[in-house]
Amino acid sequence: MTGNITLTMIKPLAVKQGFAGPILARINDAGFRIIAMKYMRLSEAQAKAFYDVHRERPFYQDLVKSMTSGPIVAAILEKENAVEAYRALIGPTDPAKAPEGSIRRQFGVSIEANAVHGSDSDENAIIESNFFFSQLERFID
Ligand code: GDP
Numbered sequence: 001m002t003g004n005i006t007l008t009m010i011k012p013l014a015v016k017q018g019f020a021g022p023i024l025a026r027i028n029d030a031g032f033r034i035i036a037m038k039y040m041r042l043s044e045a046q047a048k049a050f051y052d053v054h055r056e057r058p059f060y061q062d063l064v065k066s067m068t069s070g071p072i073v074a075a076i077l078e079k080e081n082a083v084e085a086y087r088a089l090i091g092p093t094d095p096a097k098a099p100e101g102s103i104r105r106q107f108g109v110s111i112e113a114n115a116v117h118g119s120d121s122d123e124n125a126i127i128e129s130n131f132f133f134s135q136l137e138r139f140i141d
Pocket residue numbers: 054059062063092093111112113114116117118120
C-alpha cells in the first residue's frame with residue numbers, strides 16, 4: 001500500500017459552501033478510489049494536533065480556528081502515486097496561484113480557506129490516515 005494512498009480533508013468553508021459533493025465528484029473523475037471517509041467536526045485539540053508542524057507559524061491560530069469552524073469531510077484516497085497525483089489535482093496552497101481546473105482554483109477562497117488538504121508525503125499520508133481512521137474503517141479490495 002505504501003505510495004498508493006493520500007489523506008484529504010474538505011475544509012469547513014468548502015463544506016459550508018456546498019462544495020463537498022462537487023469536490024468528491026472531481027476526486028472520483030480523476031480516478032481516485034475512496035477507501036475510507038467520514039463527516040465530522042474537528043475539536044480544537046484535534047486541529048492543533050493535526051497541524052502541529054505549523055505551531056510556530058503566524059497563521060497557526062487562525063488555521064485552527066477555521067478548521068474547527070464546522071464539519072469537514074476526511075477521506076483516504078487510493079491511486080498509484082497518490083500523494084503526487086492528488087497534489088497535482090488540487091494545485092498549490094494559494095488558490096490564486098493554482099492552475100485553471102485545479103480543485104483549489106475552482107473551490108478555494110484564500111490561502112487559508114483553500115478548500116482541501118492533501119498529504120505532502122507518503123510518510124505523512126500514513127500518519128494522517130491513522131489520525132482519522134482505524135483499520136476497521138477502511139475498505140480495501
Ligand atoms: P498545503 O500542504 O498546501 O496544505 O500547505 P501547508 O502544509 O504549507 O499549510 C497547511 C495549511 O495552512 C494550508 O493548507 C492553509 O490552509 C494554511 N496556510 C498555509 N500557509 C498559510 C499562510 O501563509 N496564511 C494563512 N492564513 N494560512 C496558511
